[in-house]
Amino acid sequence: MEKVRFMLLLAITLCWATLANSVSRESMNRKASEDDDDVDRRLKLLNKPAVKSIQSADGDIIDCVDIHRQPAFDHPALKNHVIQMEPSIKLPSENKATKNESSRPVLLSQTWQKSGSCPKGTIPIRRIRRQDLLRASSPEQFGKMHHPHSQDHVENSTLNENLGQQAILLTVGYNYIGASADINVWNPNLDLPDDFTTAQIWLLGGPGDKYESVESGWMVNPKLYGDKRTRLFTHWTADGNVATGCFDLTCSGFVQTNHEVALGSALSPISSEWAQYQISVGIFLDPQTSNWWLRLTNNLVVGYFPASLFFYLKRSAIMVNWGGQVHSTMVKKAPHTRTGMGSGEYSEKLYGHACYINHVRIVDFSLALKYPEWVGVYNDEAYCYNGDNHRDGYIGEPVFYFGGPGQNNFCP
Template structure:
């Protein structure tokens, strides 16, 4: 239809065609300028540049990293390491990715350089692509395990998520899995963090991988997350109205087979003490799902490698609203 209209305008009057072409060109040029401005703001001047895995990684002065563009962090003092140690979570060694940690000079942090294509892809992501157990959104479904002991305050949550590259039929579809803590407030005052450990001294929320501290979200960024009263491990799918839901997890319903079903293992959380706990079914956590298209199966404690684990997922399809 757009092609037909365009040809009609061209045949009707050359003036229409010229004006239309100029507007399109200006609009595209303006968008390119906007993207270039964003790139200049995001990509700070590096002290060193590294080529790694097909990407450009810049070594940025730790005090000039993009996070400090946020006015809330104007007077923030960087915390170089957490005041606590995480030592009880065991995991097999992951394949090496990224860069060696000592390639950047002291006093700098490695940041992958953002490209114009990155910004374009970010703009194409659907709105509200992540929402914590919001069943009011049409086409959204969950299957997982949620912490539910009344009166508990949660200060940390963790786990290792099995991942699959599942096909989707529509660019607006989502299939994902995540770990979260939330204060459970209203939509206008709800603070959520996707996996983290709260530092008991600074109240910053640290992200850890294989017992290593990757970085943290400063406490000042949250309006209402001194502690969390909700949390969990879940799979989630989302699809536009009228389009069948995509698969979740491995695309198979849980069937006691870790080689077939998607899983989250080494599931831990912390309450008021610093001791790591596993999700004890019916005491601290309960399985949930909202559609027959997906399932969840809590395995409890397995062994030192799997730890506390759950299976989740399903084929998707016409799951209902």
């Protein structure tokens, strides 16, 4: 009798285990199916129908999308937006062709441009693929600045201090309606798969925990782009990266008007000890529309961050930063990330070795480009990454050098 009871209990147990496994498999399959549906929906939202597609030699696919069908117009605040095809004023510029600068060539060459071009009336958009979304924590988080704790206090800078480290030249305290500079282009080492590194310009406004910013420069970001190439980028946020903003055109926001430049596409050539290359980056407020226009090398106007995205930045910025950042979970920790900033060399290595930013300019309500009346240097982790506003002799403007290797003997 005991044997019969034991066999009955064993059969019931096995039956329940089989049923539980079946339910678990069904639940997992349902979750996988829902995840696939989320990815498909996101891909459809991000990748607009193309008039023409271009296969780049670096593996990117560039879609030429009708300018009126770009991702910006998925934003609720831009549903009835009328595209401003060009600034309402002539953006401030200056002649940089001086003898001293002849050894510092500028460039704006993107790899995809060697394989074709987009027709007027369209804009080039780097196609987002399934593997790109699968690298993100979720399809909705793709293209966004990682912000693990939305309630954490964020200082008046572009990153949560626990994740991002900066070496910057900054000016603060006035109303700025533009900033520009020439940014030396390098390809620093990337260590951890979620790390990224930039060299850029930021204009910021608003309170420290919910600051607004518009940004542009170059970046190496394998989690976003799938490789370690140096790429042109833009970024914006209206709340300190808690819920709004993204890189490039990976969310609705930035309105592109130019058919020659693809945001997020690789730049070439890259600087080395023997040859230096740079891009010119400028961001300017249109005083009539309050849109922030992005201008690149050779006065190439790319598009704008619409005024309707912001509250504080509709009038001006109160802080401008030039320099670099490294974003990683392994900063201010040991072992520190080995992701490099700039060229991966410290600022004291100077020209030909360290990354530089020169022709630093701001614009105030005089609408003239000028060197800031006051600048300061700020380094989060000076033994890991540093910056120095260096001047050769007593004549001429200083050049901001910055960078570093990350982990080393002084940055364990």
